[in-house]
Amino acid sequence: MFHLTMAWQYLGPGGVAGRHSLCPQRSFRALRIPLRSIPARHFHARGIYSTAGPRKPKGTGYMPKVDTPRQLYKPHFRSNPAQRLGLHTASVDSKDVNLEPHGKFPRFWLRENCQCSDCIHPITRQRMLDTFSLPEDIQVESVDIGSENVSVKWSDGHDAVYPRSWLNDHKLPPSLEPTQDVLKFRDFRFVSGNKGHPIVEYQDVMESKKGLANWLKEIVSYGYCMVRGVPLEPEATQGLLERIAFIRHTHYGGFWDFTSDLTYKDTAYTSDFLGVHTDNTYFSDPARLQLFHLLSHTGGEGGETLLADGFRAAQVMCAEDEANVQALIDIPQPWHSSGNDDVCIQPYQLFPVFERDELSGILQRIRWNNYDRAVKVDWEPHVAERWYSAARHWNSILGREDIQIQMQLEPGTALIFDNWRILHGRTAFRGKRRMCGGYINNDDFVSRYRLLNDGREKTLNNIGTFDARITP
Numbered sequence: 001m002f003h004l005t006m007a008w009q010y011l012g013p014g015g016v017a018g019r020h021s022l023c024p025q026r027s028f029r030a031l032r033i034p035l036r037s038i039p040a041r042h043f044h045a046r047g048i049y050s051t052a053g054p055r056k057p058k059g060t061g062y063m064p065k066v067d068t069p070r071q072l073y074k075p076h077f078r079s080n081p082a083q084r085l086g087l088h089t090a091s092v093d094s095k096d097v098n099l100e101p102h103g104k105f106p107r108f109w110l111r112e113n114c115q116c117s118d119c120i121h122p123i124t125r126q127r128m129l130d131t132f133s134l135p136e137d138i139q140v141e142s143v144d145i146g147s148e149n150v151s152v153k154w155s156d157g158h159d160a161v162y163p164r165s166w167l168n169d170h171k172l173p174p175s176l177e178p179t180q181d182v183l184k185f186r187d188f189r190f191v192s193g194n195k196g197h198p199i200v201e202y203q204d205v206m207e208s209k210k211g212l213a214n215w216l217k218e219i220v221s222y223g224y225c226m227v228r229g230v231p232l233e234p235e236a237t238q239g240l241l242e243r244i245a246f247i248r249h250t251h252y253g254g255f256w257d258f259t260s261d262l263t264y265k266d267t268a269y270t271s272d273f274l275g276v277h278t279d280n281t282y283f284s285d286p287a288r289l290q291l292f293h294l295l296s297h298t299g300g301e302g303g304e305t306l307l308a309d310g311f312r313a314a315q316v317m318c319a320e321d322e323a324n325v326q327a328l329i330d331i332p333q334p335w336h337s338s339g340n341d342d343v344c345i346q347p348y349q350l351f352p353v354f355e356r357d358e359l360s361g362i363l364q365r366i367r368w369n370n371y372d373r374a375v376k377v378d379w380e381p382h383v384a385e386r387w388y389s390a391a392r393h394w395n396s397i398l399g400r401e402d403i404q405i406q407m408q409l410e411p412g413t414a415l416i417f418d419n420w421r422i423l424h425g426r427t428a429f430r431g432k433r434r435m436c437g438g439y440i441n442n443d444d445f446v447s448r449y450r451l452l453n454d455g456r457e458k459t460l461n462n463i464g465t466f467d468a469r470i471t472p
Contacts, residue, residue, distance in 0.1 A: 300431020
């Protein structure tokens with residue numbers, strides 16, 4: 001095993017400085033920087049700069065008393081000097097490379113994930129390295145730790161580069177234990193009642209990236225957002241959706257422009273009451289975003305939009321009966337769309353009502369549409385009773401006044417919502433309504449959101465990390 005330790009210096013008036021050296025050195029050496037505002041300069045201990053007179057050194061951790069405005073010294077040095085810089089030792093054993101404070105990395109994993117331009121294409125960010133051409137027993141020959149990057153020379157002759165920010169983002173946990181909590185939640189906000197809806201202006205969204213980023217942040221935070229000032233031409237609504245990403249094409253078409261004429265054999269194309277539900281339960285990958293814009297409503301009334309925040313409802317259910325929550329996690333259901341003669345769509349497997357990240361337990365997606373639920377036969381009677389009891393509890397929560405929102409859509413104001421979180425429905429109506437809108441896929445939405453709000457460098461650094469596992 002070899003061991004490498006970083007040299008350090010703390011420099012500045014009064015004995016403390018914000019600069020330090022991260023160059024590997026064999027011994028400590030005081031670095032003198034002339035500061036014209038300070039006439040007397042004396043070094044009392046390794047790496048410590050002071051305006052006081054000469055004193056007998058008392059070791060690395062000694063801080064001399066000086067008559068200057070800077071008399072508060074933080075930290076009081078008692079730790080290893082390398083640790084005070086946030087680095088900094090590297091060591092190698094038979095299996096791992098230890099790059100403190102970034103953690104331990106398996107040797108083969110570290111070599112394979114070199115971030116230099118020979119291993120990762122600088123434009124496409126795709127892997128260029130032939131992983132399986134590397135020797136299984138790859139060895140470390142040397143490690144050089146700099147302020148921005150860690151360089152490792154490997155036994156295959158490659159000089160690898162790892163940005164320290166990348167190492168921080170890709171720390172490997174010492175162990176992976178799934179959460180014991182039934183269900184957990186990412187940070188989110190919710191609206192209770194029919195006031196205080198998140199709203200943005202169409203012009204802001206269409207004319208600037210800042211306006212678009214703010215719109216997407218509102219959707220992630222609240223689960224839905226109103227867009228005011230949308231022109232009544234369908235093309236304007238289509239352009240609004242395409243500001244995020246391409247519109248998802250389904251058996252209902254791409255961009256919709258429809259009335260309640262049962263062109264597609266689905267309850268949504270009637271004037272009947274619709275209880276709150278999520279769309280696309282019958283797809284293996286339901287659309288993430290859904291947008292509605294009421295273009296006109298003539299010759300009648302009704303048709304108020306109903307919204308229920310599924311995350312908030314699931315929180316309430318957790319507080320009231322965790323066993324029911326567990327049932328909606330554990331017991332999957334069949335779903336289908338079979339209205340038109342040429343369509344019978346079913347997901348590739350059964351899916352539960354609550355889909356969560358298995359490691360963290362964070363709720364990722366809600367799949368609930370009693371209209372599209374098919375007949376389930378692969379369960380025993382006691383399991384069926386358990387699920388029906390839980391589903392009844394869930395359905396009752398969704399209808400509560402403090403959970404459900406009711407609003408009347410108006411021409412010129414579009415509504416977009418997170419179909420994985422927000423359940424939607426409507427009251428019955430009379431007359432003729434013309435509605436337009438469409439779907440956006442999850443992956444395209446999340447890509448747009450992260451790049452606009454986190455920037456490209458952070459987004460790329462987070463690929464494959466725990467932060468990227470949890471969908472915003």
